[in-house]
Amino acid sequence: MSSHQPQTAETPPHGGNGAWTLERIRALGAVTDIATAGEIFGLSRSRAYELARAGTLPVPVIRVGSRYRVSVTAILTVVAATDPTGPPPAT
Template sequence: MKTQSGMTREELLALPVSVDIVTAGEAFGMGRTLAYELAKRGEFPVRVLRLGNRYRVARADLLRELGEDQDQVAA
C-alpha cells in the first residue's frame, strides 16, 4: 500500500541511512528535476546535505517529515 508519499511504507523503512536527492524526491512523490530545483533553492521539504557536487538526505529526516515511525526500522 502506498503512503502519502511516492513510496510504500516498507520501501521507506528499507532505505539506507542517507539517500541521494532523486530517491528523496521519489519519497515525496516528485520527479528528479523538481527535487534538484528545490534542493538548489534551499526549498526541499527536509534538510539537504551538500557533499561536493552531490546532495544527500538523511533517512531519519525523510521518515520524520512523512510521519513514519523510525523505531520500526530496527524491527
C-alpha cells in the same frame, strides 16, 4: 527469456505500484539521493534538484562535494507527520 533488474529499496517490485512505504524508506539506509527523496515526495527528479538547490525541499539537504544527500530519518519524520494513517508522534 526476459532480463530482470534486481529489486532494491530504490526500485519498485515488479507488478507493484511502486508506492513508498515506511518499510521501503527505512530500507534505503542512513541517507539517500535527491532523486529518490523527490520520488518519495511525489516530485520529478528535476523539480527535486531545483528545490534542493533553492533550499526548499521538505527535508534538509546535505551537500557532499558535488553530490546532494538527504537523511532517511528526516524523510521518515516528514512522511510520518503527514500520513494520517501513520503512528501518532512520540511525546
